[in-house]
Structures are given as structure tokens and as C-alpha cells.
Amino acid sequence: xxxxxxxxxxxxxxxxxxxxxxxxxxxxxxxxxxxxxxxxxxxxxxxxxxxxxxxxxxxxxxxxxxxxxxxxxxxxxxxxxxxxxxxxxxxxxxxxxxxxxxxxxxxxxxxxxxxxxxxxxxxxxxxxxxxxxxxxxxxxxxxxxxxxxxxxxxxxxxxxxxxxxxxxxxxxxxxxxxxxxxxxxxxxxxxxxxxxxxxxxxxxxxxxxxxxxxxxxxx
Ligand code: DX5
Ligand code: ZN
Numbered sequence: 001x002x003x004x005x006x007x008x009x010x011x012x013x014x015x016x017x018x019x020x021x022x023x024x025x026x027x028x029x030x031x032x033x034x035x036x037x038x039x040x041x042x043x044x045x046x047x048x049x050x051x052x053x054x055x056x057x058x059x060x061x062x063x064x065x066x067x068x069x070x071x072x073x074x075x076x077x078x079x080x081x082x083x084x085x086x087x088x089x090x091x092x093x094x095x096x097x098x099x100x101x102x103x104x105x106x107x108x109x110x111x112x113x114x115x116x117x118x119x120x121x122x123x124x125x126x127x128x129x130x131x132x133x134x135x136x137x138x139x140x141x142x143x144x145x146x147x148x149x150x151x152x153x154x155x156x157x158x159x160x161x162x163x164x165x166x167x168x169x170x171x172x173x174x175x176x177x178x179x180x181x182x183x184x185x186x187x188x189x190x191x192x193x194x195x196x197x198x199x200x201x202x203x204x205x206x207x208x209x210x211x212x213x214x215x216x217x218x219x
Contacts (some may be wrong), residue, residue, distance in 0.1 A: 140177030161191025
């Protein structure tokens with residue numbers, strides 16, 4: 001049984017204080033930092049890019065779990081690797097050749113993740129599962145924090161967990177979007193071992209990050 005990890009999304013952080021915010025996450029017990037990169041094209045929102053990631057990396061010793069919601073993504077993989085991403089997660093719809101993009105990330109000695117939107121099927125990535133380190137299951141349509149959890153994606157998590165166990169594979173299953181104290185346990189029971197959370201970590205219990213991270217882990 002893999003250890004449950006929490007990867008708080010900085011999309012819900014105070015963007016005017018990002019350096020301090022990631023320090024708060026690290027001190028609050030975050031296992032990694034979920035960095036949502038959006039290009040206003042693949043998703044209808046625009047956030048941060050390599051220069052900001054590079055600057056933030058200096059203030060943090062835990063891993064950067066970088067979620068690239070950008071298209072086309074292949075040509076930018078090097079830049080996010082150089083900026084300090086430790087895990088680089090891409091969407092299959094954002095590259096012309098998923099195999100090449102996976103190989104590119106691996107060639108840079110980074111962990112490779114592939115993300116499935118709520119309406120995307122596992123078949124889209126089934127042939128790549130033995131080559132990747134992480135599958136990111138979206139439980140909201142990507143683009144914004146604070147959206148409502150879509151419980152139907154738990155069936156996809158369960159199916160993925162079955163494929164993983166039947167084929168003795170070892171990729172992490174990360175779930176992302178609308179994770180809170182009411183649904184985190186069912187996400188874990190379905191098979192997720194990494195929970196992404198922005199709103200719940202930063203906004204619950206008067207912003208007590210340590211308490212919120214512990215609550216998500218212990219539910
Ligand atoms: C949405 C992002 C998620 C989101 C999570 O496109 O990929 O990581 O920021 O935020 P909450 O936990 O507020 O749904
Ligand atoms: Zn994300």
C-alpha cells in the first residue's frame with residue numbers, strides 16, 4: 001500500500017506572496033508542491049511559466065509536481081525541466097506524439113505523469129502505463145480551482161488501480177480537483193495515493209495549512 005501524499009495546488013495561494021506561500025506549504029507538511037501551468041489555450045485560464053517556477057524553486061526543498069495544461073506541450077518540456085520541475089505531467093490531447101513526449105521527459109531524468117480529463121478514457125493512455133511514473137486523474141474540468149468534485153471519476157480511479165495491480169505496475173495515482181474532507185477518503189479507497197488540493201488546503205480552518213494537510217491524510 002503506497003503512502004498517501006498531499007500535493008497542494010498553488011493555484012489557490014496568494015499569488016502576491018508565492019515564495020512565502022510555498023514555504024508555508026513545506027512547513028505545513030506538504031509532500032510536494034502542485035504547480036498548475038495554464039496557457040489560456042488548452043484551458044481557459046493563464047497562470048505561470050518557467051521563470052516563476054525557477055524563482056520559487058529557490059525557496060523550497062520539496063518536489064515540484066508540475067501539471068502542464070498547455071498545448072502544444074512537447075516543445076516546452078525542456079524549459080519546465082530546466083526551471084526545476086521534478087514531475088512533469090502532460091495531457092495526451094496536448095501532444096502529437098505521446099510516446100515521444102514521455103521519452104523526452106524521461107531523457108531529462110524527470111518523473112513523467114499523464115493526465116486524464118473527466119471525459120477522457122483510460123484507453124487513451126493504456127499502452128503507456130508501464131512507461132510512466134504517475135497518472136493524474138482530473139476530478140474537475142481543468143482551468144480553475146474551487147470547482148465541484150466530479151464523483152463519477154472514482155470509477156476511473158478504481159479501473160486504473162485494477163490494471164495496476166493485475167499487471168504489477170507501480171505508477172502513482174494522483175487525483176486533482178475539488179478534493180475536500182468529505183471526498184478524500186473515497187478517493188483513497190478507490191486507489192488514489194496522491195491527493196491534489198488547493199482550496200481545501202489554503203482556505204479551510206482559517207487557512208491552517210498544517211491542520212488541513214493532516215486532515216486530508218487522516219480521514
Ligand atoms: C485545475 C487544477 C487543479 C486545481 C485544484 O485545473 O489542475 O490542480 O487547482 O484546486 P482545487 O483543490 O481548489 O479544486
Ligand atoms: Zn492541477
